[in-house]
Amino acid sequence: MTTHRRMFVGLILLGIAANWLLLAGPKQLLGIDTGNAGVFLLIAVAWLSLIAISRLPLGNVDRDISPGEWRAWIGCGFAAAILAYSLLHAAAFQAPSLWQNPDANRVGRNIAMLVIAWFVLLSVLQTRWRRGVEEDERDRAIACRAVEWARISLVVYIVGIAVLFSFSPNERLTWAPPPMIGHLLIVGLIVSSLVEYAVTALAYRRDRV
Numbered sequence: 001m002t003t004h005r006r007m008f009v010g011l012i013l014l015g016i017a018a019n020w021l022l023l024a025g026p027k028q029l030l031g032i033d034t035g036n037a038g039v040f041l042l043i044a045v046a047w048l049s050l051i052a053i054s055r056l057p058l059g060n061v062d063r064d065i066s067p068g069e070w071r072a073w074i075g076c077g078f079a080a081a082i083l084a085y086s087l088l089h090a091a092a093f094q095a096p097s098l099w100q101n102p103d104a105n106r107v108g109r110n111i112a113m114l115v116i117a118w119f120v121l122l123s124v125l126q127t128r129w130r131r132g133v134e135e136d137e138r139d140r141a142i143a144c145r146a147v148e149w150a151r152i153s154l155v156v157y158i159v160g161i162a163v164l165f166s167f168s169p170n171e172r173l174t175w176a177p178p179p180m181i182g183h184l185l186i187v188g189l190i191v192s193s194l195v196e197y198a199v200t201a202l203a204y205r206r207d208r209v
Contacts (some may be wrong), residue, residue, distance in 0.1 A: 039110045042081060043117040046074075066141045069204035071122060072146075075197035078118040083112055083190045086183070093183040094175060104179060111186075142203045150196035157188040 085107075092103040161184060165173065176184070 016116065024027050038115050040116050042114070046117060066204065068142065069201060072197045072200035072204065073121060076194065076201050079190055079194035079197055080115060082118075083187065083194055085114070086111060086187050086190060088186075090180070090183060093179040094177060095179060096141070096177050097179070101130075101179070138207070142200055145203065146196045146199040149199045150192045153195040154188060154192040157191055161185075161188070 023093045089103075089107040092101070095104060096103040165176070165181075
């Protein structure tokens with residue numbers, strides 16, 4: 001097994017462990033908050049992947065995969081992880097207030113850290129292609145289609161939430177205090193981003209097949 005392949009397999013295993021800690025692990029393991037551990041490990045995997053990519057010759061990495069496709073797949077991974085974490089821990093936002101809700105604060109902090117790591121990683125990757133042409137007509141066409149799908153998904157999501165709250169009796173909405181409503185709106189933005197990146201990534205992949 002080559003060095004690059006061993007490194008790739010190692011990063012996959014670390015990524016699986018990070019997602020298990022983040023999404024399916026116990027609340028604490030050996031006295032450590034598994035949610036926080038999963039976030040830090042996932043960020044570490046992202047940065048190690050960035051270092052590995054930066055050490056490869058440009059021709060080996062960028063011959064078939066354009067910068068737009070790199071951004072799309074990275075965005076898909078982060079958006080999917082954030083969405084899954086947000087949904088699995090949505091119950092933390094059922095308290096009437098966030099000020100005295102440590103669980104909601106912890107979940108919100110982890111989501112914020114993932115979002116920050118995502119954007120920092122993308123900004124650092126920009127330096128890889130700064131000397132070349134990053135975008136052409138095909139990239140712009142794919143981006144337009146992806147944005148349109150993302151907008152449609154956001155509209156459908158918001159309309160669905162509005163219909164749910166408008167036609168549900170009050171006694172059936174006890175699960176949705178203001179913090180939960182705010183969380184649902186954030187989830188809508190994450191869903192829209194995931195759709196945009198997924199459509200972009202699949203469009204590039206379809207063009208390469």
